[in-house]
Amino acid sequence: MTESRVFRGVSGAFAALLSVIFLAPFCYVLLSSFWTGNGVNFMPYYDVFWAQSQYMLRFWRSLGLCLCVGLGQLFVSVLAGFGFAKCRFPGRDVIFFGLMILMVLPVQVTLVPNYIMMGQLGLLDSYLALILPLIFAPLGAFILRQSFASIPENIIDAAMLDGCGIPTIILKIAIPMNVSGLVCAFLLSFLDAWNMVEQPIAYLRNFNYYPLSVALAYVPPADVPIHLVCCILVVLPCFLLFAFFNQELVEGITLAEVK
Amino acid sequence: MRKKSSGYILIAPLVLGCLVFYLAPFLLVLRFSFSAGSGKSIRWVGLENYQRLIQNDSFALAFGNSMKFFAVGLPLIMVLAYLIALLMQKQTGRHKLLKSVFLFPYIMPVAGTVLLVDLFFSEMGLLNSLLNIMGLPAAQWMEGSSAFWVTIGLYLWKNVGYAIILLLAGLITIPSDQYESADLDGASTWQKFFFITTPQMWYSVFFALVFSIINGFKCFREIFLIGGQEPGDEIYMLQHFLNNSFESLNYASLSVSSILLLTAILIFFGVFYGFVNRKEAYRT
Numbered sequence: 001m002t003e004s005r006v007f008r009g010v011s012g013a014f015a016a017l018l019s020v021i022f023l024a025p026f027c028y029v030l031l032s033s034f035w036t037g038n039g040v041n042f043m044p045y046y047d048v049f050w051a052q053s054q055y056m057l058r059f060w061r062s063l064g065l066c067l068c069v070g071l072g073q074l075f076v077s078v079l080a081g082f083g084f085a086k087c088r089f090p091g092r093d094v095i096f097f098g099l100m101i102l103m104v105l106p107v108q109v110t111l112v113p114n115y116i117m118m119g120q121l122g123l124l125d126s127y128l129a130l131i132l133p134l135i136f137a138p139l140g141a142f143i144l145r146q147s148f149a150s151i152p153e154n155i156i157d158a159a160m161l162d163g164c165g166i167p168t169i170i171l172k173i174a175i176p177m178n179v180s181g182l183v184c185a186f187l188l189s190f191l192d193a194w195n196m197v198e199q200p201i202a203y204l205r206n207f208n209y210y211p212l213s214v215a216l217a218y219v220p221p222a223d224v225p226i227h228l229v230c231c232i233l234v235v236l237p238c239f240l241l242f243a244f245f246n247q248e249l250v251e252g253i254t255l256a257e258v259k
Numbered sequence: 260m261r262k263k264s265s266g267y268i269l270i271a272p273l274v275l276g277c278l279v280f281y282l283a284p285f286l287l288v289l290r291f292s293f294s295a296g297s298g299k300s301i302r303w304v305g306l307e308n309y310q311r312l313i314q315n316d317s318f319a320l321a322f323g324n325s326m327k328f329f330a331v332g333l334p335l336i337m338v339l340a341y342l343i344a345l346l347m348q349k350q351t352g353r354h355k356l357l358k359s360v361f362l363f364p365y366i367m368p369v370a371g372t373v374l375l376v377d378l379f380f381s382e383m384g385l386l387n388s389l390l391n392i393m394g395l396p397a398a399q400w401m402e403g404s405s406a407f408w409v410t411i412g413l414y415l416w417k418n419v420g421y422a423i424i425l426l427l428a429g430l431i432t433i434p435s436d437q438y439e440s441a442d443l444d445g446a447s448t449w450q451k452f453f454f455i456t457t458p459q460m461w462y463s464v465f466f467a468l469v470f471s472i473i474n475g476f477k478c479f480r481e482i483f484l485i486g487g488q489e490p491g492d493e494i495y496m497l498q499h500f501l502n503n504s505f506e507s508l509n510y511a512s513l514s515v516s517s518i519l520l521l522t523a524i525l526i527f528f529g530v531f532y533g534f535v536n537r538k539e540a541y542r543t
Contacts, residue, residue: 008349015350019344019360022420025375026367037512076272083269092266095274101280104475104524106470109517114293136276166265197370197480216370217484231374238366244408246359253421254428 026235033228044225048233055122059233062194062211065127066237069193070186073134077185081144086156096145099138107198115202129203130211134193140185147181147255148174183245184252194238285521292514312515322519328407329475332414336471337464339415340422342505345456347423348430358427361420365474372413373484380409410482422467429463430456461538465531472524 034042048055084096085134092253114133115124124131151174159169200214210218212234294303312318351357367375379386433456441451487508 011346011350015347015357016453018347019357022360022416025379026363026371029371029375029378061366076276080273082272083266087269089266089268099273099277101525101528102285104473104476104528105285105521106479107515109288109521110281110284112513113287114280116287117279117284133280136273136280138273138277139417142272166261166269177294183365191366191368195477195480197369197483213368213370214484216394217373227374231371234368234370238368242359242363247355247364249362250358251423253424 025033027150029231029235033225044229046228048226055230055233057213058216061209062213063237065130065211066190066193068127068131069134072131073137073140073189074182074186076135077140077144078170078182080141080173081148081175082166084145085148086151099141103138103142104151111198111202118203123207124203125205127209130196130199132191133199134189134196137189137192139192140189141183143188143252143255144178144181147178147252149171150255151177169199180248180251183248183256184255185243187241187249188243188252189239288514289518290514291511292518293449304525308511308515309519312512312519315512318512318516319501322516325520326415326523328471328478332411332467332475333471335411336415337467340419340426340467341420341464344423344426344430345452345486348427351427358424361423363420364417365420367417369480369484372417372481376409376413376485378482382386408521410478414475414478416469416479421474422471423500425467425470426460426463429460433459458538461535465535469528 034040042221118124154234155173156169159173197214201208204210214231270340292308293305437455438451
């Protein structure tokens with residue numbers, strides 16, 4: 001439909017306003033991290049990134065943890081997503097629906113039994129207790145199943161006629177065609193892991209092992225500038241990933257609802 | 260050639276992992292909710308735990324607060340996202356980056372938002388300073404009933420972008436010639452919205468709702484990090500109750516509250532999903 005000039009102007013202004021609302025807090029934190037009342041001061045940055053190693057140590061540990069989760073979930077979700085999308089077997093839709101229900105469960109519901117189980121497996125107080133449940137979260141499979149469902153059947157049939165087995169099909173056809181879905185699934189599971197709060201508190205006893213997301217809130221540095229720089233540090237990986245992959249993220253989220 | 264067995268093999272890792280880490284614990288929780296005692300002295304007590312818990316004051320407060328949070332937050336986020344999606348439809352087509360701007364608060368880590376809330380809403384925070392400059396008295400944002408609205412505001416700011424994108428995706432699939440022919444027939448904006456947009460958007464609305472609920476539960480993280488283990492009465496949510504029961508190893512109340520929570524979720528989803536399916540029945 002054609003829109004009037006007025007509407008276009010108003011909606012443009014509204015878009016700008018929204019952008020300000022959504023971005024302003026982050027810009028404020030960024031600015032005040034090196035701008036104190038007296039001028040530009042980069043000392044807090046030097047402290048956090050170089051002098052006081054505790055922050056960077058926690059940072060690299062958290063990063064390793066989340067990468068493990070992201071890659072692990074990617075692997076499991078690619079297999080499951082392809083299976084749900086392209087293979088026909090009895091009970092497929094029922095199982096998928098069950099997984100959807102599990103996706104909605106808040107963490108606390110399974111926290112206690114997981115705690116008991118980890119205790120019996122001897123995994124408490126180790127990073128495996130954090131990694132394993134997150135690897136098997138259904139969200140990635142959900143997104144990838146929608147994304148793989150859009151692969152045309154005749155391509156797969158042609159490949160099978162040429163004698164490709166399923167692993168080859170996944171590697172050579174499904175994955176290259178759906179890179180944005182894969183990136184989105186990885187990003188979302190990385191974000192989930194980077195933000196996890198309940199699991200470290202429950203499963204880890206040693207405060208030194210706490211990932212960055214929780215540790216910062218528990219022991220806020222008394223120094224406001226250092227606090228702000230830590231905030232920047234926490235945002236940094238997410239921001240970088242987002243800066244490079246925001247198109248894929250948007251596409252992936254949109255894909256999740258294609259019928 | 261796409262044998263049944265290959266399907267099962269492919270989904271095996273995920274399903275097995277889910278069984279071990281999500282389903283089995285859930286069944287354990289179910290069993291706990293019907294028993295009392297721990298260790299060797301577990302005995303079946305039927306619905307006694309449920310009765311006791313419903314009469315528990317803390318639980319009633321927590322459950323009521325969580326329901327209030329969703330009853331207020333979900334409609335707000337859906338209306339807000341829908342409005343923004345409708346208004347921004349053309350703008351996002353023109354400026355590709357706009358969708359990413361909408362998602363920006365979502366990727367902000369929990370620790371970051373907690374710091375932000377501290378900066379803005381604490382007693383010496385930004386908002387109070389602004390109020391002081393304007394000569395108005397500073398308010399206690401994080402205490403009492405305003406804490407609830409701060410939480411809602413945080414939930415909206417963080418998650419409205421996700422819902423906007425989902426709704427935008429649905430809006431784009433509606434062919435524009437339907438709107439044009441409606442214009443030719445002299446339909447008002449309201450009529451166009453009701454008779455063209457809404458019937459085709461139910462599926463997208465459902466998805467936006469599902470993900471808003473998932474994100475709403477995740478909002479607990481911020482509340483927990485801001486308010487601590489025993490926050491004020493207004494924002495004492497179900498998950499606080501679960502957490503505290505966890506701390507005191509009160510398996511019974513923990514399990515019952517989890518089951519009740521899940522029942523509420525399932526009922527809501529069942530009803531809404533049935534509603535959406537009925538509305539979408541005319542489409543293949």
